[in-house]
Amino acid sequence: MLRFDFNVIFTIINLLVLYFLMKKFLFDKVNNIIQQRQQMVDEEYAAAQAAREQAQADQAKYSAALAQADQEVDGILKEGREKARVEYNRVLANAQAEAQKEVAKAHASIARDREETMRSIKTEVGQLVALTAGKLLEEDVSDEVCERLYEEMMAQAGERE
16 A cells, blocks of 8 residues: 655655745845846947947948048049149240240341351451452552452352352
């Protein structure tokens, strides 16, 4: 037959009492601490996620600003090169115009000097011709005769050139 022992009942009652006491004083507090820690972890995870999203947004802004700055730099460089090219062409054109003016002045000066030299030569040649003719003729030659001889000599010289 089956025998029923009171020790088993007392053991079960002891176990139940021990369970309820532990639940009341130990398990609830441990569960509360676990919940608090879980909340802290969740909050830290949410803060880390928000910080990551903010960092990504800041990185996108920085990349956009950097791209815009690069475009501005390229625009400024292009504008600077264009201004430099225009200024170079302007300075070059001014220098060429000045050079042409100087060349024209030099040509005019050379032409004046040549004319003066030719007049001087004509005068000297005329005097030499008159003197030579006078010596040849052994007489005094008038200015009109000198002038005529000069004109003849120049005509002959002109035919040779």
